[in-house]
Amino acid sequence: MLATGSREGKGTDKKSARTRLRILDAAAKVLSTKGYAGMRLSDVAAEADLQAPAIYYYFSSRDDLVEEVMWVGLADMRAFLTTALADTPADATPMDRILVAVEAHLRHELEISDYATAAIRNSGLVPEQIEERHRAEEKKYGAIWRDLVKAAAEAGEIRDDLDPYLAQMLVMGTINWAAEWWKPQRATIDRVVANAQSYVRHALAPVDR
Amino acid sequence: MLATGSREGKGTDKKSARTRLRILDAAAKVLSTKGYAGMRLSDVAAEADLQAPAIYYYFSSRDDLVEEVMWVGLADMRAFLTTALADTPADATPMDRILVAVEAHLRHELEISDYATAAIRNSGLVPEQIEERHRAEEKKYGAIWRDLVKAAAEAGEIRDDLDPYLAQMLVMGTINWAAEWWKPQRATIDRVVANAQSYVRHALAPVDR
Amino acid sequence: MLATGSREGKGTDKKSARTRLRILDAAAKVLSTKGYAGMRLSDVAAEADLQAPAIYYYFSSRDDLVEEVMWVGLADMRAFLTTALADTPADATPMDRILVAVEAHLRHELEISDYATAAIRNSGLVPEQIEERHRAEEKKYGAIWRDLVKAAAEAGEIRDDLDPYLAQMLVMGTINWAAEWWKPQRATIDRVVANAQSYVRHALAPVDR
Amino acid sequence: MLATGSREGKGTDKKSARTRLRILDAAAKVLSTKGYAGMRLSDVAAEADLQAPAIYYYFSSRDDLVEEVMWVGLADMRAFLTTALADTPADATPMDRILVAVEAHLRHELEISDYATAAIRNSGLVPEQIEERHRAEEKKYGAIWRDLVKAAAEAGEIRDDLDPYLAQMLVMGTINWAAEWWKPQRATIDRVVANAQSYVRHALAPVDR
DNA sequence: AATGAATGAGGATTCATTCAT
DNA sequence: CATGAATGAATCCTCATTCAT
Numbered sequence: 001m002l003a004t005g006s007r008e009g010k011g012t013d014k015k016s017a018r019t020r021l022r023i024l025d026a027a028a029k030v031l032s033t034k035g036y037a038g039m040r041l042s043d044v045a046a047e048a049d050l051q052a053p054a055i056y057y058y059f060s061s062r063d064d065l066v067e068e069v070m071w072v073g074l075a076d077m078r079a080f081l082t083t084a085l086a087d088t089p090a091d092a093t094p095m096d097r098i099l100v101a102v103e104a105h106l107r108h109e110l111e112i113s114d115y116a117t118a119a120i121r122n123s124g125l126v127p128e129q130i131e132e133r134h135r136a137e138e139k140k141y142g143a144i145w146r147d148l149v150k151a152a153a154e155a156g157e158i159r160d161d162l163d164p165y166l167a168q169m170l171v172m173g174t175i176n177w178a179a180e181w182w183k184p185q186r187a188t189i190d191r192v193v194a195n196a197q198s199y200v201r202h203a204l205a206p207v208d209r
Numbered sequence: 210m211l212a213t214g215s216r217e218g219k220g221t222d223k224k225s226a227r228t229r230l231r232i233l234d235a236a237a238k239v240l241s242t243k244g245y246a247g248m249r250l251s252d253v254a255a256e257a258d259l260q261a262p263a264i265y266y267y268f269s270s271r272d273d274l275v276e277e278v279m280w281v282g283l284a285d286m287r288a289f290l291t292t293a294l295a296d297t298p299a300d301a302t303p304m305d306r307i308l309v310a311v312e313a314h315l316r317h318e319l320e321i322s323d324y325a326t327a328a329i330r331n332s333g334l335v336p337e338q339i340e341e342r343h344r345a346e347e348k349k350y351g352a353i354w355r356d357l358v359k360a361a362a363e364a365g366e367i368r369d370d371l372d373p374y375l376a377q378m379l380v381m382g383t384i385n386w387a388a389e390w391w392k393p394q395r396a397t398i399d400r401v402v403a404n405a406q407s408y409v410r411h412a413l414a415p416v417d418r
Numbered sequence: 419m420l421a422t423g424s425r426e427g428k429g430t431d432k433k434s435a436r437t438r439l440r441i442l443d444a445a446a447k448v449l450s451t452k453g454y455a456g457m458r459l460s461d462v463a464a465e466a467d468l469q470a471p472a473i474y475y476y477f478s479s480r481d482d483l484v485e486e487v488m489w490v491g492l493a494d495m496r497a498f499l500t501t502a503l504a505d506t507p508a509d510a511t512p513m514d515r516i517l518v519a520v521e522a523h524l525r526h527e528l529e530i531s532d533y534a535t536a537a538i539r540n541s542g543l544v545p546e547q548i549e550e551r552h553r554a555e556e557k558k559y560g561a562i563w564r565d566l567v568k569a570a571a572e573a574g575e576i577r578d579d580l581d582p583y584l585a586q587m588l589v590m591g592t593i594n595w596a597a598e599w600w601k602p603q604r605a606t607i608d609r610v611v612a613n614a615q616s617y618v619r620h621a622l623a624p625v626d627r
Numbered sequence: 628m629l630a631t632g633s634r635e636g637k638g639t640d641k642k643s644a645r646t647r648l649r650i651l652d653a654a655a656k657v658l659s660t661k662g663y664a665g666m667r668l669s670d671v672a673a674e675a676d677l678q679a680p681a682i683y684y685y686f687s688s689r690d691d692l693v694e695e696v697m698w699v700g701l702a703d704m705r706a707f708l709t710t711a712l713a714d715t716p717a718d719a720t721p722m723d724r725i726l727v728a729v730e731a732h733l734r735h736e737l738e739i740s741d742y743a744t745a746a747i748r749n750s751g752l753v754p755e756q757i758e759e760r761h762r763a764e765e766k767k768y769g770a771i772w773r774d775l776v777k778a779a780a781e782a783g784e785i786r787d788d789l790d791p792y793l794a795q796m797l798v799m800g801t802i803n804w805a806a807e808w809w810k811p812q813r814a815t816i817d818r819v820v821a822n823a824q825s826y827v828r829h830a831l832a833p834v835d836r
Numbered sequence: 837a838a839t840g841a842a843t844g845a846g847g848a849t850t851c852a853t854t855c856a857t
Numbered sequence: 858c859a860t861g862a863a864t865g866a867a868t869c870c871t872c873a874t875t876c877a878t
Contacts, residue, residue: 016862035334038246041848053849054863062848121333123389125244159407166396166404173386174379174412180332181378195375198368203383203412225837250873262874263838271873434858453752455665459852471853472859480852542748542807543662577825584822587808588801592830595800598750605793613793616786621830643841668869680870681842689869 020058022048025114028069032117036066036125066122067130073119074137080108081144094152095205098171099197101148105175106193110182117179145172158204171200229267231257234323237278241326245275245334275331276339282328283346289317290353303361304414307380308406310357314384315402319391326388354381367413380409438476440466443532446487450535454484454543484540485548491537492555498526499562512570513623516589517615519566523593524611528600535597563590576622589618647685649675652741655696659744663693663752693749694757700746701764707735708771721779722832725798726824728775732802733820737809744806772799785831798827 026047030039041062045052059065084104088097109116119134126134149168152158158167175196182192235256239248250271254261268274293313297306318325328343335343358377361367367376384405391401444465448457459480463470477483502522506515527534537552544552567586570576576585593614600610653674657666668689672679686692711731715724736743746761753761776795779785785794802823809819 019862033333035244035246037244038334040846042846051864052847053851053865056849057862124242124330125247159411161404161407163396163400163404166401167408169386169390170383170405170408172390173384174382176389177378177382177386180385181381187372187375191372192375195370195372196379198370199376199379199412202368202414202416203408205411207411207417228837249871260839261872262840262876265874266837437858451751453662453664455662456752458850469860470851471855471861474853475858539751542660543665577829579822579825581814581818581822584814584819585826587804588823588826590808591800591802591804592797593800594807595796595804598803599796599799605790609790610793613788613790614797616788617794617797617830620786620832620834621826623829625829626834646841667867678843679868680844680872683870684841 019048019050019054023050023055023058023065024069024072027065028073028114028118031066031069032114032121036122039066063127063130066126067133069115070119070122070126070130070134071137073115073117074134074141076112077105077108077116077119078137078141078144080104081141085144093157094148094155095157095201098148098152098204099201101145102171102175102197102200103193106178106196107189109175109179110189110192113179120176120179142168152204156206159206162204167204170203174200174203228257228259228263232259232264232267232274233278233281236274237282237323237327240275240278241323241330245331245336248275272336272339275335276342278324279328279331279335279339279343280346282324282326283343283350285321286314286317286325286328287346287350287353289313290350294353302366303357303364304366304410307357307361307413308410310354311380311384311406311409312402315387315405316398318384318388319398319401322388329385329388351377361413365415368415371413376413379412383409383412437466437468437472441468441473441476441483442487442490445483446491446532446536449484449487450532450539454540457484481545481548484544485551487533488537488540488544488548488552489555491533491535492552492559494530495523495526495534495537496555496559496562498522499559503562511575512566512573513575513619516566516570516622517619519563520589520593520615520618521611524596524614525607527593527597528607528610531597538594538597560586570622574624577624580622585622588621592618592621646675646677646681650677650682650685650692651696651699654692655700655741655745658693658696659741659748663749663754666693690754690757693753694760696742697746697749697753697757697761698764700742700744701761701768703739704732704735704743704746705764705768705771707731708768712771720784721775721782722784722828725775725779725831726828728772729798729802729824729827730820733805733823734816736802736806737816737819740806747803747806769795779831783833786833789831794831797830801827801830 023044026044027039029047030043034040034043039062041052041055044065045055048055055065059068081101081104084100085097088100092100109120123134123138124131145168146164149158149164149171153164158164178192178196187195232253235253236248238256239252243249243252248271250261250264253274254264257264264274268277290310290313293309294306297309301309318329332343332347333340354377355373358367358373358380362373367373387401387405441462444462445457447465448461452458452461457480459470459473462483463473466473473483477486499519499522502518503515506518510518527538541552541556542549563586564582567576567582567589571582576582596610596614650671653671654666656674657670661667661670666689668679668682671692672682675682682692686695708728708731711727712724715727719727736747750761750765751758772795773791776785776791776798780791785791805819805823
């Protein structure tokens, strides 16, 4: 659905690039639904409306395709988050920035969900080789959050009884898990975002007195 | 590690029952690591220290085994939670009970992790047939939480700006996600529990005034 | 490297004919190295410095290409041998003529080796259809040798204890096998020729008395 | 048809060992006919009268199977040759021993032909990995011949104008090539052996005077 | 109660071949 | 004349499952 710019040689051009993207989208969808081991190339091909061997014209192996989906999932997420934070007014407090991040993460996860869900859900299910490179990208994303939490802690916007690392992980759980339960019928994304922001703010903030 | 009683015929006996449990434990372990589609019977067999065909003496199919692991995962969790709540002093507030539930869930998830993680992680990855029966069991577990949240909301212990359903889901995310990141080296379970309880209490509670 | 005239329409012209030859040369090389079943059109294309589908402009199928290589291999060999024998002085003995043939065969095999090796090595490995037409060509080549041996036998230049047919086959082995072991580093072609001639002459000739 | 003793664990016992051997025999047959790249596991399976996947119960991969066939081909040949030479009377001359070797090689090649032909024909057609290990075994076999030729040369039983290395190669060609042309209809093995021995003796021996 | 042996149904991947450009 | 894109027919290999013992 959205892939950060163009990657690799073969076809930044027209038809070719679109086919490649169609395959990537299809893979993201299947991957987020069936998981790494459950993704069959024939499913991906059907979803992309072509024959399975055609995939090999664009990706050298199944794992190559998976890796790119997961990479795109995280990279797009990071790009989205980075942009959102860059757009934050200069006078925003560290906690404001955390809430901006919560919104960005949720909106991306629930709207572009295929890539993001694929990346999130298959985190521990892929073979070592993919895992490693994925882990590296994951670290970069986590680093942004760590900095956000750290800044808030130093500004006294996080309660003393919370360990910054654990706090960060609990927040990630709060928002990552949404991919598992959220369905459009249950609540609008706007409502989910509003609730999650309130939930997270109070979860972290010192008690007003 | 712990399976709530034995269902079905075959083995309430001694050796037989123990082998069956060994297989179940092995399956839980593999299932929580590799996911539904990635679990091979030969892996399970190796982990249980026997040959793959032997599994068929105790389970009629791969899916049957998976289903039982996931069922045990949830059933044990529910039993554990129910017991914990039953042991709560009569004068405990609804919020106190929620925090007891947070602790029970986390301890079970992180200590007995294999069954619980298997059940949690594979929630959306199993085939319809299993999914359906699992969903039914999941509902029962969710109902306990729904009642806890509802009671707290009616007692005015949950902020007005939170939708009870969404609040419940956010809490589940907070604690379910721990299975993905927690490792003994990073923090003791006691610390995780304490942090999560504080996090959840403040996430839900009305602002002190 | 050398193809006896151009058969078929397509390209007696310049560039076209050259490309066709480049493909044929490439196929000969790959065929002599990897064998019939191991020859991939993409290998041939790479060797000829073009894309695989381009081959179809010059040859109607993979087998067609193979067949032509093998045919050229034998046809060139026969042409070379025929020329060499025609150049033999009128007073040459039948044995002299055999030794001329040994030299011609060896030089051609080891110098133009690709086509010859391809033809020799894949003799029994190609599908029936090709095999049959190849066998016919092979017979013509074998006929020359049969006549050479026969003439020598009738002139009393071959020992009585040798069966002419078997003798011919043993000679063919002596010289055909060189394609398998000969490498420029080990010995010059001149030395191989000299040794082979001596070897064959004595192998066949009646004992001096 | 004949494999030197028992190799590896799985089954030196009854049925299992026999099935394994049936597969090996089948592979040798197909390999000698179609060549490395042309050998399909389904062909082997059909020849061995079982389903293709069953092969994986005995061999871990196609290449593994090929390698064992080729190894057996050479190893059996060497064992056969060694035995034949050991049985040679003490007063045999070096040339006598060469002729014994010629007979042993030919008989083995033409009678057990599948393994031997497979090993001989596919010498240059297999992938590097197999080639390397095969080459090692081939060296051992070649060493026996080198010693035979060397001994004959030192005893003055080989003409001075022949290079020992080239002479050895020419002999190998004489006898190896028989696998390509010999068919029971054309001549008995006894006749082939007799002709080849006479051919080789005179090819190498100094001229009587 | 458990295993060795074997099978059948897939699933990834390769490759000759086609076709529009 | 040649290529990029795509396809269909294999082919290797894996894995759940069966069955005789």
